[in-house]
Amino acid sequence: MSQVMIADRVPTHELMTSGHLACPGCAAPLAMRLVLKALGPQTIVVMPASCWSIIAGPWPQSSLKVPLYHTAFETGAATASGVRAALDMQGDRDTTVMVWAGDGGTFDIGLQALSGAAERNEDILYCCYDNEAYMNTGVQRSSATPRGAWTSTTPASHPEASAKKDIVAVLAAHHIPYIATATVAYPVDLLEKVKKAKAIRGTRFLHILSPCPPGWKFPDEATIELARMAVACRVFPLLEIEDGVRWRFTMDDDTTEPLQPYLRCQGRFAHLTDEQIAQFQSDVTARWKWIERQVAASE
Numbered sequence: 001m002s003q004v005m006i007a008d009r010v011p012t013h014e015l016m017t018s019g020h021l022a023c024p025g026c027a028a029p030l031a032m033r034l035v036l037k038a039l040g041p042q043t044i045v046v047m048p049a050s051c052w053s054i055i056a057g058p059w060p061q062s063s064l065k066v067p068l069y070h071t072a073f074e075t076g077a078a079t080a081s082g083v084r085a086a087l088d089m090q091g092d093r094d095t096t097v098m099v100w101a102g103d104g105g106t107f108d109i110g111l112q113a114l115s116g117a118a119e120r121n122e123d124i125l126y127c128c129y130d131n132e133a134y135m136n137t138g139v140q141r142s143s144a145t146p147r148g149a150w151t152s153t154t155p156a157s158h159p160e161a162s163a164k165k166d167i168v169a170v171l172a173a174h175h176i177p178y179i180a181t182a183t184v185a186y187p188v189d190l191l192e193k194v195k196k197a198k199a200i201r202g203t204r205f206l207h208i209l210s211p212c213p214p215g216w217k218f219p220d221e222a223t224i225e226l227a228r229m230a231v232a233c234r235v236f237p238l239l240e241i242e243d244g245v246r247w248r249f250t251m252d253d254d255t256t257e258p259l260q261p262y263l264r265c266q267g268r269f270a271h272l273t274d275e276q277i278a279q280f281q282s283d284v285t286a287r288w289k290w291i292e293r294q295v296a297a298s299e
Contacts, residue, residue: 009188011037020063022055025213025220027227028129029055030184032064032100035127035206038194041066042095044083048076048110050102051136052129073109076101077117080124088123096198099126103144104134107165118174121202128167128205131212139215146235147283148276149268151215156271163283168207168241175244176203181237183209185227189238189250196240209236217267226265232257234288239295247294259284 015036022029028051036043043066047053053070057063071079076099084097101110106128114126133151134140141151143165154160171179178200182190190208197204211226213219218226230236231251238251259281263269272280 010034010191013037013040015039015041015043015065017063017065019057019061020055021057022051023212023214023220025211025223026051026055027184027210027212027223028052028131031127031129031190031208031210034184034187034190035098035100035194035208036064036066038191039096039098039125039198043067044087044095044097045069046071046076046080046083046097046099048079048099048101048105049073049136050100050105050129051131052100052102054136073105075113076105076110077113077122077124077126080126081117081120081122084123097124099124101126101128102135103128103130103132103167104142106130107143107167111170115170115174118171118176118203118205121176123201123203125197125204125206127208129208129210131210131215132164133212133215135212135215146280148272148280150217150271151268159271166287168205168239171205172241172244172247174203176205177201177243178204179207179241179244180205180250181207181209181239183227183231183236183238185224185231186238186251193240193250215268217270218265222265226262229257229262229265233259233262234284235259235262237288237291239291241294246298247291248298249291249295 016033020029045068048071062068080097080099087095130144132144133142139151140153145160147163149160150156178197180193182193211223239249241247
């Protein structure tokens, strides 16, 4: 798709200002900007502790043009459920309540509240911008950190030993109405998924890969290219899941790009041997084949 065609399909209105406090090259502000474009002004954002707690700006100011509630790390989904209940009591069914959380507040600290909300099928949209570690507090590992990655708590001498938690499969097991993955490298795909989620009632989960220049150790200008490479080498498949059982790829290119260039351009993987890269590839291939089986079972 040409850049002109993409521009024609991206709304021009802005619900995020330029006064945010993100690091240069951070994908998280671009993800927020696109998501708010798709949701529109009738949106309330619930934000547990994360990089975005800083990015939004210090109270009483905010870089968002919609109501924003900062909450405790573990309470994103619970707070959003309460906001949704209050709106329902007022007869407001049109305002979207969105949780905006990092991987720490989703995969780890916030998982209990998210699971509870999903089990109850609360009418909220939960967006996880995933930069694969606790970046705001010094790049500590999370359960979203990939196998072999350097973080400040998994140094190169003892890198992350486990494969990344499959949060999409976890949420699919709750049989919520809608789950999707997205990246800022494919803005139209992201916008369309947010619009689709907005029109659905119940718990919706959007998993957005968010490359982090200081945490992943790559140049600021390479963010979009890295997000694209993650999709192309199947580290981060783009897909949708409805009701936990109907899986489909939204981009399934048979001409898969090799994994090694994606890893080698990130300093957090600089220590990996060829054997360790082969193990990483094994993880990626196994998960892709498992997803293919879910897609085939849905057809």
